[in-house]
Amino acid sequence: MMETLSALGGGFAVALTPFNIMLALVGCIVGTAIGVLPGIGPLNAIALLLPFCLALRLPPESALILLAAVYYGSGYGGRITAILLNMPGEPSAVLTTLDGHPLAKQGRGGAALAISGIGSFVGATLSVVAMTFMSVPLAKIAVAFSPADYVALIAFALSLLGAVGGVSAPKAWGAGCFGIMLALIGVDSGTGVERFTFGSLEMLGGIDFTVLAIGLFAIGEILLLVETTMRAEAAKIGGGQRLTAKELVFCLPAMMRATGIGFVIGVLPGAGASVASALSYTAEKRINEGNGKFGQGDMRGVAAPETADNAAQIGNLVPMLSLGIPGSGTTAVLLGALLMYNITPGPLLFEQKPEVAWGLIASMYVGNVLLLALNLPLVGVFARLLSVPASVLYPGVLALSFAGVYAASNSAFDLIMSVVFGVLGWLFRKMDIPLVPIVLGFVLGRMLEDNLRRALALSDGAVSALVESPVSIGLWVLTVGALLWPLFLAFRKGRA
Amino acid sequence: MIADRLLGLGFVLVGAVAAWSAWNLVVPFAADPLGPTPFPVTVALILMVCGGLLVINPTHRFEPIERKFAPPLMVVAMLAYALLMEPLGFMPATALLALAIALLFGARILFAAAVAVITAVTLWVLFDKILDLPLPKGILPL
Amino acid sequence: MQRRSVIAAATALPFSAPGLVSAQGFTPQNPECIAPAAPGGGFDITCRLTTRVLQETGISPVPIRTQNMPGGIGAVAINNINAQRRSDPNVIVAFSTGSWLNMAQGRFGRFGENDVRWIGAIGADYGVICVKRDSPFNNLQDLMNGFRQNVAGIPVGSSGAVGSQDWTKVALVARAAGQDPRRMRYVPFEGGGAAMAALLGGHIQVFPGDASEIRGQYEAREIKILAVLSPNRLPGVLADVPTAKEQGVNIEWPIVRGFYGPPQMPDAAYTWWVDAIRRLQAHPNWAEQRNAQGLFEFNMVGEEFSAFAKARTAEYRQLARDVGIVPAQ
Numbered sequence A: 001m002m003e004t005l006s007a008l009g010g011g012f013a014v015a016l017t018p019f020n021i022m023l024a025l026v027g028c029i030v031g032t033a034i035g036v037l038p039g040i041g042p043l044n045a046i047a048l049l050l051p052f053c054l055a056l057r058l059p060p061e062s063a064l065i066l067l068a069a070v071y072y073g074s075g076y077g078g079r080i081t082a083i084l085l086n087m088p089g090e091p092s093a094v095l096t097t098l099d100g101h102p103l104a105k106q107g108r109g110g111a112a113l114a115i116s117g118i119g120s121f122v123g124a125t126l127s128v129v130a131m132t133f134m135s136v137p138l139a140k141i142a143v144a145f146s147p148a149d150y151v152a153l154i155a156f157a158l159s160l161l162g163a164v165g166g167v168s169a170p171k172a173w174g175a176g177c178f179g180i181m182l183a184l185i186g187v188d189s190g191t192g193v194e195r196f197t198f199g200s201l202e203m204l205g206g207i208d209f210t211v212l213a214i215g216l217f218a219i220g221e222i223l224l225l226v227e228t229t230m231r232a233e234a235a236k237i238g239g240g241q242r243l244t245a246k247e248l249v250f251c252l253p254a255m256m257r258a259t260g261i262g263f264v265i266g267v268l269p270g271a272g273a274s275v276a277s278a279l280s281y282t283a284e285k286r287i288n289e290g291n292g293k294f295g296q297g298d299m300r301g302v303a304a305p306e307t308a309d310n311a312a313q314i315g316n317l318v319p320m321l322s323l324g325i326p327g328s329g330t331t332a333v334l335l336g337a338l339l340m341y342n343i344t345p346g347p348l349l350f351e352q353k354p355e356v357a358w359g360l361i362a363s364m365y366v367g368n369v370l371l372l373a374l375n376l377p378l379v380g381v382f383a384r385l386l387s388v389p390a391s392v393l394y395p396g397v398l399a400l401s402f403a404g405v406y407a408a409s410n411s412a413f414d415l416i417m418s419v420v421f422g423v424l425g426w427l428f429r430k431m432d433i434p435l436v437p438i439v440l441g442f443v444l445g446r447m448l449e450d451n452l453r454r455a456l457a458l459s460d461g462a463v464s465a466l467v468e469s470p471v472s473i474g475l476w477v478l479t480v481g482a483l484l485w486p487l488f489l490a491f492r493k494g495r496a
Numbered sequence B: 001m002i003a004d005r006l007l008g009l010g011f012v013l014v015g016a017v018a019a020w021s022a023w024n025l026v027v028p029f030a031a032d033p034l035g036p037t038p039f040p041v042t043v044a045l046i047l048m049v050c051g052g053l054l055v056i057n058p059t060h061r062f063e064p065i066e067r068k069f070a071p072p073l074m075v076v077a078m079l080a081y082a083l084l085m086e087p088l089g090f091m092p093a094t095a096l097l098a099l100a101i102a103l104l105f106g107a108r109i110l111f112a113a114a115v116a117v118i119t120a121v122t123l124w125v126l127f128d129k130i131l132d133l134p135l136p137k138g139i140l141p142l
Numbered sequence C: 001m002q003r004r005s006v007i008a009a010a011t012a013l014p015f016s017a018p019g020l021v022s023a024q025g026f027t028p029q030n031p032e033c034i035a036p037a038a039p040g041g042g043f044d045i046t047c048r049l050t051t052r053v054l055q056e057t058g059i060s061p062v063p064i065r066t067q068n069m070p071g072g073i074g075a076v077a078i079n080n081i082n083a084q085r086r087s088d089p090n091v092i093v094a095f096s097t098g099s100w101l102n103m104a105q106g107r108f109g110r111f112g113e114n115d116v117r118w119i120g121a122i123g124a125d126y127g128v129i130c131v132k133r134d135s136p137f138n139n140l141q142d143l144m145n146g147f148r149q150n151v152a153g154i155p156v157g158s159s160g161a162v163g164s165q166d167w168t169k170v171a172l173v174a175r176a177a178g179q180d181p182r183r184m185r186y187v188p189f190e191g192g193g194a195a196m197a198a199l200l201g202g203h204i205q206v207f208p209g210d211a212s213e214i215r216g217q218y219e220a221r222e223i224k225i226l227a228v229l230s231p232n233r234l235p236g237v238l239a240d241v242p243t244a245k246e247q248g249v250n251i252e253w254p255i256v257r258g259f260y261g262p263p264q265m266p267d268a269a270y271t272w273w274v275d276a277i278r279r280l281q282a283h284p285n286w287a288e289q290r291n292a293q294g295l296f297e298f299n300m301v302g303e304e305f306s307a308f309a310k311a312r313t314a315e316y317r318q319l320a321r322d323v324g325i326v327p328a329q
Helices: A002-015 A018-036 A042-055 A060-085 A096-144 A147-159 A169-183 A209-226 A245-267 A273-287 A299-315 A317-323 A329-340 A354-387 A390-409 A412-430 A436-458 A463-467 A470-495 B002-023 B038-056 B070-088 B090-104 B109-130 C002-012 C042-056 C072-084 C097-104 C140-149 C165-176 C192-200 C215-219 C236-240 C267-282 C286-292 C302-322
Strands: C032-035 C065-068 C091-096 C117-132 C155-159 C185-189 C206-210 C223-228 C254-261
Touching: A002 A018, A002 A096, A002 A354, A018 A042, A018 A060, A018 A354, A042 A060, A042 A329, A042 C042, A060 A096, A060 A299, A060 A329, A060 A354, A096 A245, A096 A299, A096 A317, A096 A354, A096 C192, A147 A273, A147 A436, A147 A463, A147 A470, A169 A436, A169 B002, A169 B038, A209 A390, A209 A412, A209 A436, A209 B070, A209 B090, A245 A273, A245 A299, A245 A317, A273 A299, A273 A436, A299 A317, A317 A329, A317 A354, A317 C192, A329 C192, A390 A412, A390 B070, A390 B090, A390 B109, A390 C065, A412 B070, A436 A463, A436 B038, A436 C155, A436 C185, A463 A470, B002 B038, B070 B090, B090 B109, C032 C042, C032 C072, C042 C065, C042 C091, C042 C267, C042 C286, C072 C091, C072 C097, C091 C097, C097 C165, C097 C254, C097 C302, C117 C140, C117 C165, C117 C192, C117 C267, C117 C302, C140 C165, C140 C223, C155 C165, C155 C192, C165 C185, C165 C206, C165 C302, C185 C192, C192 C206, C215 C223, C215 C236, C254 C267, C267 C286
Parallel strands: C032 C065, C032 C091, C155 C185, C155 C206
Antiparallel strands: C091 C254, C117 C206, C117 C223, C117 C254
8 A cells, every 4th residue: 555655656756747747738638639529539649649759759658648648538528529519529428418418408518518527537537546556456357357257248238228218119129239230240250251241342341430420420410400400409508507516416426336337347358438338327327217317418317428438448547557458449559659668568567667657647647637627617618619600510510520531541432331321310310219229239239249259169159158157147137137127117107 | 100110121121131141151160159140140130020010010200301402412412522532632522512511501602612611721731731641632732 | 954963863873872862763752651550550550650760761752641541451452552553653551461361361352462562571570379377388389289189179369350360370380280270269359458368367278469469468477478480589578488490380470561562563663662661671770660660670672572472372372271261262
């Protein structure tokens, strides 16, 4: 304990030099901006910044402080367009649209932005604390999580899918299955055969999440809006904007639960921020069954996924720093950055390069305070986005989305695919099909199949292997409970 | 009612094509006990059941389109953008797209043209210059 | 003036001094490096870092910009240059050993090793065979004996599909043990990090990774490395790990990284690019920059390299047929 604190103190000595504070600030600003841009994610941004760090001959700890700030800063940016425009800037912000956008329509966009900013801060900061003191044992638990455990975890997440809808079961489940089918397009990693590519080379690598999300959300939304030109529905700027202390207290339990869920899931190398935000939103909705107005603008429906998203992002750094194992594509690039400084990421990093490891951890305390300080005063500025005339805002948003897709892929095919998904997104809205299950199916479906096949390959086909560990048994019990809970509620209602 | 029926039929059709396609996969050798077929076939069957339920028991009406001409025009503009990006270049294509969308959102022509030019130039600077992601120059002598 | 520079160029011909216009008078204009990956992918790093050094050292008089072209695991890029930029002198494309495997397995459509001009390699990473710290296997022969006892009894896991580089590395070991690689119990993971986690967690027993990505775990003695798949021992932390050859097993797996040009790239341009890579390899700053990319020395350019690339692809094609990844044609 004392040892950890003194090491952390050493880290703060690194993180609190004016130069490194400035770098963290730059990283936070860039990260927030990247989070807002729909086509470009933190992975891309870090890759683009890396050559600059090398060219400027930044010392390794400074480079890592900058790049990591871009990474966790992006978690603050993705929510802005999700809440105000119903267009998530990052995959993990998809769930935020469910309650965030209705709040914005009710003229409470500013309050939704504020609660999500505070949630992000709480989730990230508590996770950094957990990381400071429990990094090594947590990483050990993370590697012990087997493919069979992942199967149970994903099944649990999918079992909560019904909680998202607010529409009839065939629609919610049909939409989820449709999302899963989209995710299966491409080369199957188990056997190397091509599935559902129908001879198209572009489809070999599968459908890019960005293309799907921009189509379904951004283009679909704008097609819906263009029908009525400018129904000034969201422009109630002014009265009732501010977040009240009462609302904040009301959201605190949700934030605590979401921090736990998000951090634990983030630590697992095979899951990620999208799973974390989906699980915490749906769990929150199930826990508060019958109380609250989830789907129509509940503050907790914004706080939960945003808190979990940032907690998971920090959690993802645990296996990276303590074992040298990247938990996601973005952390893999961060690890690559260390390699470029001739630092070997691995279990000895804390011993060999304490200034890098502890400097980074300390900088995350600083960075998240900076992000909160940056974001809260800007809430009003962001919310004013809605007072921009539609004939300026939507051409800009659409062109920005397309530019992001094209710049990262140089593929007109991807542009056309996003238009196709845009038309689907528009039709689905007109038919009252929820979009979130499609996205969750897309993210979770592939993970479910991959882990199911891994688990069965490891057990040589024995299905019993799926329920061997205590973790998986516990998760399966929760899954069955989640599926039966609505029936139980209906039964009780029928009796009463 | 017709909307749910159509949607249900769509689900059934997508599910049928997917199931058929997955069923006919030729696997060079069985690398894992499950293989690439059972999971997609199962999901496709659930999709078809959901579709079937919607056909039998439709509940929702297709929401009427208010300005019937606008969405198709916007789709045409976006497809034209995708096809013109490489021959015309990023800035002209983006300007044309932004012009069309601004007009569809009720802007007057001069205002729309200003929006178009500013959008195109800003995005060019952002992506090509700041982010260093090259975009097609096309017809412009840059 | 015009004539003087021609004479100057002619006299400079045998030396090709740095910074000067090369002999045939080719100077790249707005050159581009196509990375068949999104920003942050392996090819993207190859392009961005290498072109930066080319410019800093003055080997290239102009900046070379990186263009990302993911899609179809590299298929889209090779199709694009064959369809639209067949004779473009100003474009090069990053590739790796994985591209050769994809060509061999027909995953790039109708395009193969003869549809590009191979410029050169900038370096190579090498395959390694890892097991957990407490594994019963202590060397490659132990593992091969294990395969002989029951090839399906040892779970192997890595990133990449059946038929990918990681799969092929261990398939070669199984084949050297006289076993059918198709019977291996291979479990694909989402990236090398997830596979390493599965190894440390004891879910898989063997992880055929790359030398640059496992150094940290090896240094901490969390894992044992049974063999490096390189012609000679690797420098640095891995110097005490024997090669497969030392253990009597003739397997090498260099993950070569480098560039190719379009199929009809003019000779003058091709010579310029080959020369640029050769000079890069000879540059005193390059070794450090190459190490930063996790690459070991692997210097081969021009015709020699072209022959090497074609031989490798043919070899992999035969291997794919032998083990039944693609139906024999």
